[in-house]
Amino acid sequence: MPARTSFALGLLLAGTLAAAAQTPANDFPTEARADYVFACMAANGQTPDALRKCACSIDMVASILPYDRYVEAETVLSMRQGLGRKASMFRAANFEDMVADLRRAQAEGEIRCFY
Numbered sequence: 001m002p003a004r005t006s007f008a009l010g011l012l013l014a015g016t017l018a019a020a021a022q023t024p025a026n027d028f029p030t031e032a033r034a035d036y037v038f039a040c041m042a043a044n045g046q047t048p049d050a051l052r053k054c055a056c057s058i059d060m061v062a063s064i065l066p067y068d069r070y071v072e073a074e075t076v077l078s079m080r081q082g083l084g085r086k087a088s089m090f091r092a093a094n095f096e097d098m099v100a101d102l103r104r105a106q107a108e109g110e111i112r113c114f115y
Contacts, residue, residue, distance in 0.1 A: 028062045028070065036061070044114075057109035064105040073102035 033055075040054035061070065076099055079090040 028058070028067050032067070032070070033058050033062070053113045056113035057106070060109035060112055061102075061105040064108060065101060069098060069101060070105075073098045077102075 036058040037051065037054045040057060041050045044050045044054065065073075076090050076095045079087055081087070
């Protein structure tokens, strides 16, 4: 491999690693933020004021809870809505901490953004 190609690949790799290092661990994807805002607006009204408050709320949740923990807690809550043995497994005490963390982050968002 010519030296110029190696150098270019090295710069590309360094730039990629630097960009990855600058991305916060709790940077929620746009789709996740939008999904939260849509659900929040469905519960709080389809108004511009609700949009601002709901967007503020997901920003608050994202500042408190890393995205992977958010996904885990949302999955547990979703699975709990089902019936049968699988759903009951997600009602076990070992999932309470992750759900409680999500609830606390949502409560903080509600306090700071809705009042």
